[in-house]
Amino acid sequence: MTAVPEVLFVCVHNQGRSQMAAALLEHHGQGRVSVRSAGSAPADSVNPAVVEVMAEVGIDISRELPKKLLTEDVAASDVVITMGCGDACPIFPGKRYEDWALTDPSGKGPEAVRAIRDEIDQRVRALLADLAP
Template identity: 75%
Template sequence: MTTPEVLFVCVHNAGRSQMAAALLGHHAAGRVTVRSAGSAPADTINPAVVEAMREIGLDLSKEFPKPLTTEAVRAADVVITMGCGDACPVFPGKRYLDWRLEDPAGKDVDAVRPIRDDIDRRVRALLAELVSS
């Protein structure tokens, strides 16, 4: 049995995709390979995102935004986009999902928490699908 690979993509790879990758990695505990990337990566992770994730015991302080590459998309079984439009290359045989989520950019930690919790619900549902199939 092969380990499924999931790629989370947003514009800056500084908020939504970083939270999704950390949450899936945490819940999957090695059962899924997880990556994240941005179509136009920022310089650093959003500090409010780092704080919101720290509150639930996940440390993003050593993470950094990564550029979206064709190789990352090609390697993924599931590609989840979060507001990056048509920037993500499309390959046959991949499962693509578009999660419409509020962008945490410029928001404080109080505004980031509900976004984090929404992502967590979606990640848990995705994980249930991936490990049951």
């Protein structure tokens, strides 16, 4: 693992779960980890309900844009966390892979997305404690 662990969050559209996870890890990590997110089939914009519930916890992701998953992103990462994108993510030896089974926030209102955010927050805090205690 590099001096500052590199973490990549991947979901299909990079408009919800991976955006929340990246923003939360960036927020809690305070420079102790390098964070990026991407999607196997990125959407045009971040889910508005996701932007809203992240703002409720003081994290502004309104300017974020979904990004396309690149092989280079995976190659540069120490930890790759997938969220419902199946086999779309390339596999490199020596990387740590985790698949987080999380509800897709697409089409859901803020109440449902809030619960997803809170579950992601718990997982992100546990990951951070493991990577950069």
